[in-house]
Each structure stands twice: as C-alpha cells, then as structure tokens.
Amino acid sequence: MMRAMEPPPEHPTPTPRSRIPLGRAAFLGTVAAGVGGIALLSRFGGGVGSSLASLGDNLGVAAIVPTGGWRIYNVQDPMPTFDPATYxxxxxxxxxxxxxxxxxxxxxxxxxxxxxxxxxxxxxxxxxxxxxxxxxxxxxxxxxxxxxxxxxxxxxxxxxxxxxxxxxxxxxxxxxxxxxxxxxxxxxxxxxxxxxxxxxxxxxxxxxxxxxxxxxxxxxxxxxxxxxxxxxxxxxxxxxx
Amino acid sequence: MLAHLVVAITFFAMLWTGACLYSPALAEVMNRPSAKYWHLVSAIALGVGLLAIIILRPRAIGQVVREVDTFDENDRLWLRGGTKRLFDHTGAPEQGWLNAGQKLFTSVTSGLMVVLTITGLLLWLGEQNTTYRFAGTVDVHDLATLLIIVLTCGHLYLSLISPATRAATRGIVTGSVDREWAKQNHARWVRDMEQRNK
The missing domain is CATH 3.90.420.10 (Oxidoreductase, molybdopterin-binding domain)
Incomplete structure (x- = not known):
C-alpha cells in the first residue's frame, strides 16, 4: 500500500471499529449556536453588529464592502436621483x-x-x-x-x-x-x-x-x-x- | 455532482445580492428591492434544487450524508493532526471517500446554511409582522455569513490552489480522480472500491 519512501502513518488502523456520528454533532451544534445566538443577542446584544463592522474594517473588508455600520433601505427601484438644478x-x-x-x-x-x-x-x-x-x-x-x-x-x-x-x-x-x-x-x-x-x-x-x-x-x-x-x-x- | 453545482451557483448569487443589501457602496449597483428579490429567489432555488435532488436520488444523497456523519478512529487521528493536515497528507491515517476535514467542513457549512435560512426567514417575516422581529437576527445572519465566507475561501484555496489537494477538483468536474493520488490521500476508499469491484 504505502510506498517505501513515505513515512509510516502515525497510527494506521486499516479496519477502524468505533464509528462516531461527529458529523451530525457538528451540524446540530452549529444550528444550535445560531438559534441560541439570536436569543442571546436579542436579549443582551447591541453593538455586536457595529463591532463586527469595525472588525471587518480592520481586516480590510472595508476596501471591498465598506459599510460604516449602515444598511441601505429603499422601497422602489431605482433610487431617486438628486439634480441641484431641478430640486x-x-x-x-x-x-x-x-x-x-x-x-x-x-x-x-x-x-x-x-x-x-x-x-x-x-x-x-x-x-x-x-x-x-x-x-x-x-x-x-x-x-x-x-x-x-x-x-x-x-x-x-x-x-x-x-x-x-x-x-x-x-x-x-x-x-x-x-x-x-x-x-x-x-x-x-x-x-x-x-x-x-x-x-x-x-x-x-x-x-x-x-x-x-x-x-x-x-x-x-x-x-x-x-x-x-x-x-x-x-x-x-x-x-x- | 449536481447538488454541489446547485449549492455553488446559488451561494454566489446570494453572496452578491447579500453584499448589495449589506454595503451602502453597492446599494446603488443593485437597489434594495431587486437585490432582495434575487436574494430570495436564489434561496428558494437552493431549497427547491436540493429537495428535488434528494427526492430523485435518495440513495446517493443518503450515502453522502452517512459518509459525512460518521467519523471513525482514523478520522479522529486525522483531526488530531491539526491544521497541517489541510496542506500535507503524508503520514496521515488512511482516509475514506472524504477525509475528516472535508466531513467537518460539510457538516459546519450545512449547519450555517440552516442558520442562514432560519435568520433569513425571520428577517423576511419580521418585515411584515412585528411578532417575528428580534434584535439579534441581523447580527446572527451577518456572523454566519462571515463564517461561511471564511470557510468557503479555505475550501476554494484547498480545491483550486493547494498542490496537495487540488487534484480532487477533477473529481468534482469529471467524476474521476487519479488513482495514485487517491491511494495516497483516500486509501481506504480506494481499497473499498477495489474490493467491491472484485
């Protein structure tokens, strides 16, 4: 199986017996963290969004998607255009x-x-x-x-x-x-x-x-x-x- | 794999439209009403697409889910190797069709997709009914997005750039990989396949 040049595996166990459902644990853990996060942040939150934004800015995300913490809401496409001459x-x-x-x-x-x-x-x-x-x-x-x-x-x-x-x-x-x-x-x-x-x-x-x-x-x-x-x-x- | 393609296309569609909803700099490129519309359409396309594949190919999907779910002793040893395993498989315990890192990535990103679906649904519902509005929903949607972006960058790096693992990408595109490469990186899978074909 292994080529001679390769170091031996650290612990080769060709026929493993114990099988652990770690996949569903990771999946359910992620979902639980998300749902728990909504509850926790709704209760004690505030500022998580802005600290996230400043973290993003520090990591250079600002260069790609600068936000300054703002989200833009409008209800009609396209946004109104300002013309100083006619406004x-x-x-x-x-x-x-x-x-x-x-x-x-x-x-x-x-x-x-x-x-x-x-x-x-x-x-x-x-x-x-x-x-x-x-x-x-x-x-x-x-x-x-x-x-x-x-x-x-x-x-x-x-x-x-x-x-x-x-x-x-x-x-x-x-x-x-x-x-x-x-x-x-x-x-x-x-x-x-x-x-x-x-x-x-x-x-x-x-x-x-x-x-x-x-x-x-x-x-x-x-x-x-x-x-x-x-x-x-x-x-x-x-x-x- | 079709499921992978559906996830990939809708992921990037949601990433782009989401960025337009997120950033004032992009708000003019795609206005909120259209960005929101296409964000929702992409999300529905992902859900419908995955559901259709599950209904049409239940056995194939079941096999993937079982593979992702189950970690054996070798997987545990693989994970104990830490992040160096991502870049160097020499000396690693034999791995099956997916290695332990790939399994963990799939589980966590699937979990994040569910979190994004729940928070996205709450944001959508909250806009029409105040009962569904919670202060933390936006933050969790943002955090989950940030995490899934970081994980996807790693995923793309390992599949497209890293010499140790990029050979696997051929498998995604054409359905087959180099046998020698597979023997080195997914030895147990090769042995299982060879035994089955005897």
Missing part, C-alpha cells in the same frame, strides 16, 4: 407662509451640526453620527403653521414613501432636515440631498430624498405604518402593538 422642497399645508425652496435656497438657510445616534428597527445602530442641516424650529419660523396644524407629513421623492410626526415630536431636540452626514453631503443611498433625522425614533421615520413637507390638522399613517409598524417609533420601546 425643490415645498413646505405647505395649514401654514401662513407656504414656500418652495430651490436647492440654493436650501443651502442659504441657517444650518447647525449635531451629533446623534441612528437606530434601525431591524436591530442595527450607528453611533455618533454628525448630521448638518436645518433645525425644525427654523422651518416653523419660516412657514408659521397655524395652531390647528398639529401633524407634519414628510414626502419622499421615492414614491410612495412618506411618513409623519406630531408637532410635538417635530420639535424634539436633534430633529433636523439633514443635508450632510459626517462632514460630507448626503450620498444618494443615504437620501440625497436631504433627509429627516429624528434620533429618538427608529430610522423608518427619517424620510430620505425629502421633497415635500405638509402641515396638517389630522394625522395620516406613513408607509410602514400602513404595513403594521408603530406610528410612534420610539427607540427602545416594543414596536409591536
């Missing part, structure tokens, strides 16, 4: 001074930079995101909503995506219409040129590719809310109902 943001509804801002009008509006965390309802988060944009109060001062208008609708260029906040929620700290993220203009996947940021709520409330804001007297359900998601998407609260 406009209309703000109307039950307000004293409805406006339509061109892209240069938007850029000329007072902006601030604020750092906040971003949480997605599917379980991933990005921490310490530096957003620059227009504060809610600046918009309110500009269009002057009437007192009965207690609901704010946000329409995306990505039809039919749309969501809404109450006036009280719109006035929360760190809420803004962001045009920059981490020092750079918003990219197309992140909702260029402008998206709503409301760190207190899950990301599906933060309408991307923002095209229209309407102040209404009555609430309307948003895109995901007509599909069973909670209208008040407070981070950390059980979103089932």
């Amino acid at each position: 406009s943001l209309t703000i109307d509804g039950n307000v004293e001074n409805p406006v339509t801002l061109t892209w240069s009008d938007v850029q000329a509006t007072e902006m601030v930079t604020e750092v906040s965390d971003f949480h997605c309802v599917t379980g991933w988060s990005v921490y310490d995101v530096r957003f620059r944009g227009i504060k809610a109060q600046t918009i309110l001062d500009l269009v002057k909503p009437r007192t009965e208008a207690q609901h704010v609708n946000f329409q995306s260029l990505e039809e039919p995506y749309f969501d809404q906040l109450t006036m009280k929620q719109f006035k929360l700290p760190n809420v803004m219409l962001a045009t920059e993220m981490d020092g750079k203009p918003l990219t197309r996947p992140h909702g260029a040129p402008m998206r709503l940021v409301i760190p207190q709520m899950y990301g599906y409330k933060g309408v991307k590719w923002l095209s229209k804001i309407t102040f209404e007297n009555e609430p309307t359900l948003g895109y995901w809310e007509t599909r069973g998601y909670d209208a008040d998407a407070w981070v950390g609260k059980d979103v089932s109902h």
